[in-house]
Amino acid sequence: MNQEVAKIRIGELSVELEEHNHSYYVLNNSLISDYDFDMKMKELIELESDFPEFARINSPTKRVGGEISKGFKTIEHKYPMMSLDNTYSLDEIKEFDVRVRKRLDEAEIGGSDLLSYVCELKYDGVAIGITYKKGELVQALTRGDGVAGDDVTANVRTINSIPLSLKGSRYPEDFEIRGEIYFPHKAFEELNKAREEEGEPVFANPRNTASGTLKMKDSAEVAKRKLDCFLYSLSGENLPYDNHYDNLMAIKEWGFKLPYVISKPTDIEGVASFINEWDEGRKKLEYNIDGVVFKVNLKRLQELLGFTAKSPRWAISYKFKAERVSTVLNSISYQVGRTGAITPVANLEPVLLAGTVVKRASLHNADQIVKLDVRIGDTVYVEKGGEIIPQIVEVLLDKRKSDSIPTTFIDSCPICATQLEKHEGEVAYYCPNEDGCPPQIKGKIEHFIARKAMNIDGLGEETIELLYDKQLIADVSDLYTLKYEDLIELDRFAEKSVQRLLQGIEDSKKIPFEKVLFALGIRFVGETVARKLASHYITIDRLNTATLEDLVEVEEIGEKIAESVISYFQDEDSIKLVKKLRDSGLQFEMVESTTNMKSDKLKDLSFVVSGVFETYSREELKSEIEAHGGRNVSSITAKLNYLLAGDKMGPSKLEKANKLNIRVISEDEFKEMIV
Ligand code: IVH
Numbered sequence: 001m002n003q004e005v006a007k008i009r010i011g012e013l014s015v016e017l018e019e020h021n022h023s024y025y026v027l028n029n030s031l032i033s034d035y036d037f038d039m040k041m042k043e044l045i046e047l048e049s050d051f052p053e054f055a056r057i058n059s060p061t062k063r064v065g066g067e068i069s070k071g072f073k074t075i076e077h078k079y080p081m082m083s084l085d086n087t088y089s090l091d092e093i094k095e096f097d098v099r100v101r102k103r104l105d106e107a108e109i110g111g112s113d114l115l116s117y118v119c120e121l122k123y124d125g126v127a128i129g130i131t132y133k134k135g136e137l138v139q140a141l142t143r144g145d146g147v148a149g150d151d152v153t154a155n156v157r158t159i160n161s162i163p164l165s166l167k168g169s170r171y172p173e174d175f176e177i178r179g180e181i182y183f184p185h186k187a188f189e190e191l192n193k194a195r196e197e198e199g200e201p202v203f204a205n206p207r208n209t210a211s212g213t214l215k216m217k218d219s220a221e222v223a224k225r226k227l228d229c230f231l232y233s234l235s236g237e238n239l240p241y242d243n244h245y246d247n248l249m250a251i252k253e254w255g256f257k258l259p260y261v262i263s264k265p266t267d268i269e270g271v272a273s274f275i276n277e278w279d280e281g282r283k284k285l286e287y288n289i290d291g292v293v294f295k296v297n298l299k300r301l302q303e304l305l306g307f308t309a310k311s312p313r314w315a316i317s318y319k320f321k322a323e324r325v326s327t328v329l330n331s332i333s334y335q336v337g338r339t340g341a342i343t344p345v346a347n348l349e350p351v352l353l354a355g356t357v358v359k360r361a362s363l364h365n366a367d368q369i370v371k372l373d374v375r376i377g378d379t380v381y382v383e384k385g386g387e388i389i390p391q392i393v394e395v396l397l398d399k400r401k402s403d404s405i406p407t408t409f410i411d412s413c414p415i416c417a418t419q420l421e422k423h424e425g426e427v428a429y430y431c432p433n434e435d436g437c438p439p440q441i442k443g444k445i446e447h448f449i450a451r452k453a454m455n456i457d458g459l460g461e462e463t464i465e466l467l468y469d470k471q472l473i474a475d476v477s478d479l480y481t482l483k484y485e486d487l488i489e490l491d492r493f494a495e496k497s498v499q500r501l502l503q504g505i506e507d508s509k510k511i512p513f514e515k516v517l518f519a520l521g522i523r524f525v526g527e528t529v530a531r532k533l534a535s536h537y538i539t540i541d542r543l544n545t546a547t548l549e550d551l552v553e554v555e556e557i558g559e560k561i562a563e564s565v566i567s568y569f570q571d572e573d574s575i576k577l578v579k580k581l582r583d584s585g586l587q588f589e590m591v592e593s594t595t596n597m598k599s600d601k602l603k604d605l606s607f608v609v610s611g612v613f614e615t616y617s618r619e620e621l622k623s624e625i626e627a628h629g630g631r632n633v634s635s636i637t638a639k640l641n642y643l644l645a646g647d648k649m650g651p652s653k654l655e656k657a658n659k660l661n662i663r664v665i666s667e668d669e670f671k672e673m674i675v
Contacts, residue, residue: 001612001648006051010059013044017060018165025160026257046618050611050650058136058164062157065219072150072215078176079235081129081143083310084122084293084317090272093294096316097268100296100305103313107304114298118245119263119274121282122291122317123230125182126211128156133174135166135254142214146310152214156181158223163255171254175236179229183210184287187226197452197518198526199339201428204362204389206288218558228287230259243297264297279320291319324383325358326396327351329376332363332407334414338443339523340431342420344369344409346380346392353384361390365427366409375404415439435573441475442468444521448476452527453519454511457504458497466492476519477577479505480584509585513540516586520578523564532556533565536631540578540588544569553633601674602630606639610653611646613667618646621670628674636662644670 001009017040024030041061048055055061087093104111127143140156141149157164159181183191183206191209192202203209213225234247241247245264252258261278265271275292282289296302296314305313328349335343344363351358361382363369372395374380379399380392412419413431415438420429431437445464449456456479467473472486482505487498511519514534518527525533536554537543543565551562568574582588607630609621616624621644622632636643636656643657643664657664665673 001047001050003051003054003648006047006648007054010044010047010051010054010056013040013047014056014059017041017044018163021060021063021160022163022167022255026163026255050648050653052650052652056165058157060164062154062164063160063223065154065158065221065223067154067219069154069217069219072152074144074148075139075141075151076148077129077141077144077146078131079129081127081146081149081178082307082312083146084315085311086291086317086319088319088321090275090318093271093275093316093318094268096294100314103305104301111301111304114301116297117265117271118248118295118297119265119271120232120259120293120295121230121261121278121289122293122319123180123182123232124207124288124290125180125230126207126214127178128152128181128214128229129176129178130156130162131174131176132166132171135169135171137162137164150215154219155214155216155222158219159227159229161257162229167255168253170240170250172236172238172240175234175239177231177251177256178233178235179231181210181214181227181229182206182287183213184226184228186286187228191225194526197447198524199337199447199521200524201337201341201343204364204391229257231256232259232293239299242299244295244299244302245297275318282320289320290322291317293317322383323353324381324393325351325353326379326381327358329374329378329380329392331376332369334410336413336415336431336437336439336443338440338447338521340434340437340440341428342410342413342431343428346374348380348382351382353382353390358382358384358390361392363392366429367427369407369409373406375400375407377401377404413437435475438468445473445476445479447521448519449479449508450519453515454508455515456501456508458501459504463492463501466490475577477580477584480509480581480586509587511587513587513590516581516588517543520568520574522568524561525565529556529561534590538590540582544578549637549639553635553637555634597629598624598627599674600629602628604629605641606631606633607642607644608633608636608640608653609644609646611649613646615667621667624670624674636660638662642670 017037020032020037041064044059045061048059048061087096101112101115104115129141129143129149130137131139137153137157139151140153142152143149156162188203188206188209195202210227213222213227216222231251232248233244234251239247240250245262248262249258263274265274271294278289278292294316296305302312302314307313329346330349331347333345333347335345337343344365346361346363348359348361363374372392374392374395379396381394381396382390383393384390409429410420413433416431416433416436418431418433418437421432422429431440434440442464445468446461448454449459449464464473467482470490472482473479482502484498484502487493487501488495514531517534517540518525518530532555533543537546546565548559548562548566551557551565552559578588602625607625609618609625609632613621625632633640636653638660640660640662643653643662644667645654645664646667654664
């Protein structure tokens with residue numbers, strides 16, 4: 001493809017993909033199949049890699065992330081990012097209204113006659129200020145201290161409902177739009193589910209997790225987490241309307257997602273009913289709100305009212321009370337997860353909260369215990385706020401007994417007594433006795449048999465407990481030596497259930513390699529990573545001899561995962577376990593259907609395919625490489641065997657290949673290799 005054509009195609013695809021993105025994420029109306037969308041995105045990614053000079057700064061490819069931030073630059077806000085005055089009572093809202101009217105009348109005779117309010121939801125997330133110039137997103141800053149915030153532009157570009165280039169032409173030349181970035185419940189649940197599968201501790205609070213996610217260094221990780229954003233204000237010169245409401249409505253036309261709920265009450269009764277409606281209605285929303293906000297509508301009146309040192313005088317928020325009750329902390333127990341992470345759990349005097357009896361609350365980690373200074377026997381407040389599990393939020397110190405003792409976090413495993421360890425950069429303590437600590441072993445077995453892993457029918461948590469306690473299984477490999485005679489002896493087992501279990505175990509031997517790899521429970525190797533590794537390495541022998549440099553070459557594999565894979569395959573016990581499982585007949589190789597495999601002429605050879613070709617498309621070439629036993633890799637390193645170069649390949653690739661003495665071959669030369 002020549003430069004001219006590439007430039008045009010990049011432009012076309014950028015506009016088209018952004019249009020589809022808007023339809024899907026803002027209008028909830030998909031106009032194209034996921035497959036076609038992915039294909040177009042892939043085409044754009046490849047074109048941009050070959051012609052980086054034509055890639056737009058707001059290309060839709062930015063939505064998949066990939067930019068790594070070393071640190072976040074702190075940048076001063078053009079308009080300070082203030083906070084809102086809070087109240088918890090309708091009376092205070094009434095007082096606010098009186099104050100506003102008085103000030104307006106003082107500032108201008110009859111000023112209050114023009115007064116009207118807008119009610120909005122108070123989204124419980126992280127504030128963001130996004131600047132657009134000439135219709136292009138140029139910067140996104142967190143609130144920081146209100147005066148200056150962190151530049152998180154690359155991460156914000158991955159949020160699908162935030163337009164990168166605006167639609168139409170009726171937007172101001174230079175403006176800032178502010179809003180709240182949040183986790184929809186569904187995205188938060190999905191994230192936690194994936195973490196559980198990978199043996200990672202789950203997140204408790206969507207707001208804190210949204211905040212942490214925005215500060216992640218790898219924007220590709222952010223892209224996977226599916227954050228969303230509501231926008232609630234515009235700042236800048238030449239805004240289209242003289243009032244907040246109409247300005248907010250106008251942003252829809254520019255491609256933003258509008259808040260679903262916004263109203264203009266005519267009197268204080270209207271305000272009260274908005275509060276009541278949403279105090280109840282929030283339970284059904286797909287995201288958390290922690291209150292409602294009231295704003296003076298006319299910009300001119302906002303300006304007359306101005307600001308106090310920390311908040312505008314023209315707005316106030318009414319915060320919903322998180323439901324909280326007090327109860328007594330009876331004891332703290334410590335749970336050991338599959339990965340050995342220790343979670344402290346508060347055992348409470350049972351108490352009714354938001355319609356359910358609460359007996360336990362999470363204490364998260366040792367830091368949290370120190371922060372709360374919570375002690376056994378204390379009376380504590382328990383809240384069900386934005387969190388999924390109830391939280392202890394405060395200790396009632398005046399009720400503390402004089403003989404109470406500060407809580408010391410355990411230093412050895414509550415189950416196996418092994419000395420606990422801390423991993424660098426993590427708050428959790430871990431029991432390192434992976435292969436000897438019963439809850440870790442049982443947790444690993446549970447993971448192994450799960451539906452998404454070996455899918456062994458007839459086995460559940462309780463049966464595993466029983467088999468483990470009866471010493472019939474000590475690790476997952478023992479499942480494959482279980483005998484009818486052993487099982488039929490057990491209380492819970494009848495003829496039928498024994499048969500079902502043995503059949504389930506037998507059937508699991510046919511489970512494909514990628515699932516077996518996931519089932520092994522290697523840290524950070526979730527379903528997707530396992531699939532990528534399996535299809536890249538094909539056999540466990542190739543995977544377990546891969547070096548760090550090899551592994552990070554594979555799509556989606558970063559250093560953290562690579563290190564974990566390497567340490568797994570260096571561990572004596574894992575080596576033995578894999579051997580036993582292999583001897584039992586489990587799949588440790590991808591079953592390549594012989595019809596797809598054409599030869600092994602390219603066995604052990606790696607290729608980077610770049611540019612445009614005459615007879616094949618890039619995708620066809622990649623499949624040909626695999627069909628002849630070769631491997632496709634993503635970047636040019638010293639280990640690469642061939643760079644298969646087409647027309648108009650980016651000059652930097654060729655330069656790098658030449659520097660590293662990599663053989664560069666043409667399409668014709670490639671064809672020769674496989675005849
Ligand atoms: S207007 C000058 N509207 O609440 C501040 N804020 O406590 C004007 N928030 O940091 C803010 N929903 O991030 C406004 N509909 C809404 C909001 C909202 C959530 C957040 C905002 C701010 C915090 C203030």
